[in-house]
Amino acid sequence: MDWNFKEGFPIYKQIVDQMSQFIASGAIKPGGRLASVRELALDAGVNPNTMQRALSELERHGLLHSERTSGRFITDDENVLKKLRSDLSMGYIEEFFINLEKLGLTNEEIVWAVTDYAKQIAVKKGE
Numbered sequence: 001m002d003w004n005f006k007e008g009f010p011i012y013k014q015i016v017d018q019m020s021q022f023i024a025s026g027a028i029k030p031g032g033r034l035a036s037v038r039e040l041a042l043d044a045g046v047n048p049n050t051m052q053r054a055l056s057e058l059e060r061h062g063l064l065h066s067e068r069t070s071g072r073f074i075t076d077d078e079n080v081l082k083k084l085r086s087d088l089s090m091g092y093i094e095e096f097f098i099n100l101e102k103l104g105l106t107n108e109e110i111v112w113a114v115t116d117y118a119k120q121i122a123v124k125k126g127e
């Protein structure tokens with residue numbers, strides 16, 4: 001996994017966010033087994049306790065589950081995955097609108113700009 005941490009935000013929360021994105025995008029396959037806490041921590045360059053805290057948080061969200069002797073696994077519950085994608089999408093849209101509103105655009109102008117952009121992309125893709 002390609003980890004990218006920023007200054008000023010708790011690392012464990014950034015791990016939760018990034019792993020949520022990996023799960024939502026399918027970069028980590030539903031039902032797949034995760035590496036051990038130590039392996040994940042080494043890969044991310046963080047303390048194992050930090051990784052453990054993040055994984056526990058992901059379990060509380062229902063994105064991971066533990067099997068006593070087999071390790072941790074990504075959920076394969078499609079309802080949980082659909083809700084994750086929806087929640088992430090809404091967060092991105094909210095941030096997008098907030099940033100464009102700061103530039104002085106109205107909701108109508110933002111919707112028009114998004115529609116125009118989607119049309120341009122469709123033309124480029126030959127749709």
